[in-house]
Amino acid sequence: MKRKIYMAAGANTISMGTGRKEFNPRKERPGLEHYISTAGQASLAQISNPELIDEVYVGNFMAGRFNRQGHLGGFAATINPTLEYKPSMRVEGACGSGGLALISAIRSVLSETSSVALALGVEVQNTVKAIYGADILATAGWSKKRKEGHAYFFPGQFSDRAGVYYEKYGYDYARKGMGRWFRNAIDNARLDPTAQEYHNDTADLEEAYHQAVPNGKFFVDHLNFFDCSKVSDGASAILVTSEEGLAQLGISKKDAVEVVGFAQLTRNITNDPPNPVEMTTVGKAAAKALEDAGITIDQVGTAEVHDCFSIAGILTVEALGLAAQGEGAAWVAEGNTARDGKLPINTTGGLIGWGHPTGATGVHQAVTIWQQLTGKAGAAQVSLNPERPYGLTINMGGDDVTVVAIVYKRAD
Amino acid sequence: MKRKIYMAAGANTISMGTGRKEFNPRKERPGLEHYISTAGQASLAQISNPELIDEVYVGNFMAGRFNRQGHLGGFAATINPTLEYKPSMRVEGACGSGGLALISAIRSVLSETSSVALALGVEVQNTVKAIYGADILATAGWSKKRKEGHAYFFPGQFSDRAGVYYEKYGYDYARKGMGRWFRNAIDNARLDPTAQEYHNDTADLEEAYHQAVPNGKFFVDHLNFFDCSKVSDGASAILVTSEEGLAQLGISKKDAVEVVGFAQLTRNITNDPPNPVEMTTVGKAAAKALEDAGITIDQVGTAEVHDCFSIAGILTVEALGLAAQGEGAAWVAEGNTARDGKLPINTTGGLIGWGHPTGATGVHQAVTIWQQLTGKAGAAQVSLNPERPYGLTINMGGDDVTVVAIVYKRAD
Numbered sequence: 001m002k003r004k005i006y007m008a009a010g011a012n013t014i015s016m017g018t019g020r021k022e023f024n025p026r027k028e029r030p031g032l033e034h035y036i037s038t039a040g041q042a043s044l045a046q047i048s049n050p051e052l053i054d055e056v057y058v059g060n061f062m063a064g065r066f067n068r069q070g071h072l073g074g075f076a077a078t079i080n081p082t083l084e085y086k087p088s089m090r091v092e093g094a095c096g097s098g099g100l101a102l103i104s105a106i107r108s109v110l111s112e113t114s115s116v117a118l119a120l121g122v123e124v125q126n127t128v129k130a131i132y133g134a135d136i137l138a139t140a141g142w143s144k145k146r147k148e149g150h151a152y153f154f155p156g157q158f159s160d161r162a163g164v165y166y167e168k169y170g171y172d173y174a175r176k177g178m179g180r181w182f183r184n185a186i187d188n189a190r191l192d193p194t195a196q197e198y199h200n201d202t203a204d205l206e207e208a209y210h211q212a213v214p215n216g217k218f219f220v221d222h223l224n225f226f227d228c229s230k231v232s233d234g235a236s237a238i239l240v241t242s243e244e245g246l247a248q249l250g251i252s253k254k255d256a257v258e259v260v261g262f263a264q265l266t267r268n269i270t271n272d273p274p275n276p277v278e279m280t281t282v283g284k285a286a287a288k289a290l291e292d293a294g295i296t297i298d299q300v301g302t303a304e305v306h307d308c309f310s311i312a313g314i315l316t317v318e319a320l321g322l323a324a325q326g327e328g329a330a331w332v333a334e335g336n337t338a339r340d341g342k343l344p345i346n347t348t349g350g351l352i353g354w355g356h357p358t359g360a361t362g363v364h365q366a367v368t369i370w371q372q373l374t375g376k377a378g379a380a381q382v383s384l385n386p387e388r389p390y391g392l393t394i395n396m397g398g399d400d401v402t403v404v405a406i407v408y409k410r411a412d
Numbered sequence: 413m414k415r416k417i418y419m420a421a422g423a424n425t426i427s428m429g430t431g432r433k434e435f436n437p438r439k440e441r442p443g444l445e446h447y448i449s450t451a452g453q454a455s456l457a458q459i460s461n462p463e464l465i466d467e468v469y470v471g472n473f474m475a476g477r478f479n480r481q482g483h484l485g486g487f488a489a490t491i492n493p494t495l496e497y498k499p500s501m502r503v504e505g506a507c508g509s510g511g512l513a514l515i516s517a518i519r520s521v522l523s524e525t526s527s528v529a530l531a532l533g534v535e536v537q538n539t540v541k542a543i544y545g546a547d548i549l550a551t552a553g554w555s556k557k558r559k560e561g562h563a564y565f566f567p568g569q570f571s572d573r574a575g576v577y578y579e580k581y582g583y584d585y586a587r588k589g590m591g592r593w594f595r596n597a598i599d600n601a602r603l604d605p606t607a608q609e610y611h612n613d614t615a616d617l618e619e620a621y622h623q624a625v626p627n628g629k630f631f632v633d634h635l636n637f638f639d640c641s642k643v644s645d646g647a648s649a650i651l652v653t654s655e656e657g658l659a660q661l662g663i664s665k666k667d668a669v670e671v672v673g674f675a676q677l678t679r680n681i682t683n684d685p686p687n688p689v690e691m692t693t694v695g696k697a698a699a700k701a702l703e704d705a706g707i708t709i710d711q712v713g714t715a716e717v718h719d720c721f722s723i724a725g726i727l728t729v730e731a732l733g734l735a736a737q738g739e740g741a742a743w744v745a746e747g748n749t750a751r752d753g754k755l756p757i758n759t760t761g762g763l764i765g766w767g768h769p770t771g772a773t774g775v776h777q778a779v780t781i782w783q784q785l786t787g788k789a790g791a792a793q794v795s796l797n798p799e800r801p802y803g804l805t806i807n808m809g810g811d812d813v814t815v816v817a818i819v820y821k822r823a824d
Contacts, residue, residue, distance in 0.1 A: 073678050084679060086677065104501075111523035
């Protein structure tokens with residue numbers, strides 16, 4: 001990195017949707033405007049000089065259809081009037097939009113056109129029924145390819161991946177790892193009051209997972225409901241700063257993380273994934289970000305990965321080189337990714353436990369890593385192995401199409 | 413600018429829609445994919461080493477609804493396989509999306525994470541009838557405010573501005589300037605084979621403009637059809653490079669423009685414009701970009717401005733300080749913005765003449781300025797006053813909400 005980059009003052013709204021006690025699908029709920037201003041203001045409440053914010057990036061996937069609203073950059077000044085007449089734009093790469101907001105803010109601070117940028121992600125999805133929502137989310141893939149596909153296009157893509165994985169490595173073997181993935185997600189979510197599964201009180205999560213076969217059928221061919229991330233309303237925000245920016249904000253380095261490497265890669269959306277049991281772009285992006293940081297995966301103490309489906313979690317473990325191909329399910333089943341495991345992953349629940357407000361997810365991942373590395377994670381705090389001082393986030397758009405990987409370390 | 417930034421190898425598709433002889437609303441037409449690859453490949457055809465392109469920014473407003481397609485960054489590698497596994501993202505700020513693609517590419521090259529970035533804008537809007545299209549374009553404004561508004565929300569916003577202008581400065585006076593604006597737009601479009609109004613053969617354009625009152629009624633309260641920009645399918649692309657990047661591409665400086673200043677500003681979308689007869693954000697952004705370049709408007713030899721409606725053109729002339737408030741209509745009526753005038757504006761037709769493929773427009777403006785400053789504008793070429801060597805683009809999203817202003821000069 002040619003200039004030191006930091007992140008601080010992270011904040012999340014609740015991830016709202018089924019699972020939260022407050023959620024009532026028949027009652028009117030807060031809209032996009034509420035989530036943008038709530039997350040933004042919760043970040044700005046941690047600083048005394050919001051006028052130092054030079055610009056805003058808003059990650060959002062599809063407010064144009066969920067909320068009939070484009071042009072989300074225009075809402076920046078609803079967070080704080082000091083943002084009026086400053087640069088603000090929306091960036092989009094499907095479910096990787098939040099990661100793109102972070103990357104854009106990082107590049108802008110590196111360009112020295114900005115010292116402090118607010119990166120915010122938002123999605124409000126409970127405005128439509130699930131089947132219409134699935135149709136909207138399907139725009140993350142190539143529309144022309146979709147015509148002959150599943151009604152639930154995206155679950156279908158990852159169901160196909162799971163089917164090949166089962167065939168290649170064994171159904172019971174794979175499901176054991178995926179069930180453990182689900183259990184970890186809910187266990188972690190129960191420790192974060194903003195998580196969508198915070199109120200989940202199921203006694204035996206793995207048993208519940210394996211019995212989730214209503215009428216003898218899965219939700220899609222090879223995945224049940226518990227294999228899927230949530231339909232969520234939520235927003236997350238964090239400040240991205242230069243070293244001078246951090247000092248001017250009066251934020252102590254112990255309250256910040258340093259960004260020490262990053263990568264952003266996109267594969268051709270019109271092609272099928274090169275290998276159904278490999279997250280190829282995730283693997284390339286993670287390797288590039290780790291190389292950029294000059295570290296190996298063995299130095300990462302906690303990671304947030306994009307488990308839109310449990311199978312994506314297993315395949316990402318393999319793509320990161322934590323386990324060989326086909327051995328990710330065992331590595332997860334053995335508890336290596338649990339909060340007391342070798343490498344705690346998705347410590348506030350990830351997309352399956354915390355929730356998946358699509359355009360916000362990438363920013364939420366950064367907020368969790370910032371919380372963990374600075375000791376601000378509350379009940380969800382994990383104790384980091386001092387030999388593994390780095391954090392890693394992997395945010396993905398589409399079926400392994402757009403991937404943003406960022407490497408962090410505690411700043412002081 | 414802390415690092416020299418250049419643009420080169422610009423390209424446009426045809427702006428397709430009503431007015432073009434090839435356009436038949438009842439026949440199937442090329443989609444988004446065609447426009448992205450055609451514009452991108454036309455830019456890349458001007459270099460011999462596309463592998464030097466580090467990343468791609470795609471400006472697009474609302475493919476999610478016009479084309480049921482999100483995640484446009486995923487199409488980069490359909491332009492050229494060398495773009496596979498490189499960074500690519502979509503940026504959006506309504507009709508200012510193309511300008512945001514340029515700004516993002518500029519910031520990225522300034523950050524030194526990239527030496528050559530491809531900025532591409534695209535929109536394919538003729539997929540739906542005009543009234544549904546108007547509903548989609550209305551997402552550029554605040555959806556909550558719109559409920560009580562015009563069916564044609566955006567034309568309505570600028571119609572309201574025109575109504576106040578008529579009342580304050582006189583109807584006939586204002587319409588004279590607006591009619592001349594229309595005449596210039598079509599005159600210029602007739603000289604550019606890619607322009608949507610290229611085939612327009614109306615003999616007396618100003619007379620046609622003033623008589624365009626079908627059944628004694630305007631299209632919206634204070635504007636007729638000729639006051640409005642076109643519904644267009646199109647894409648534009650241009651390379652944004654560092655000095656080293658330009659040299660590595662083998663592009664001579666005489667074939668490039670240098671970016672010498674820029675500004676990006678956004679006002680609160682939930683507020684009405686502070687003054688209905690003022691383009692406040694446009695004025696602020698232009699002043700900031702000119703200041704960044706260290707020049708005044710009197711040194712600008714040609715400009716591309718965002719005439720989504722003729723009244724926006726008149727008000728922009730005032731916002732740029734070319735005429736005092738209320739005197740823009742006279743300044744235009746006197747021919748100062750015509751191709752042989754004091755400051756030729758929209759020399760390939762602008763949004764009213766060339767066309768307005770919304771997410772592409774900002775990039776198209778840069779391509780026109782690049783053509784004019786490097787002598788590549790063909791029949792549309794204007795002769796530049798040597799005392800005014802600079803070019804200026806003003807791209808706007810929403811009703812004066814997001815504005816991108818860029819100042820250019822010939823590189824050699």
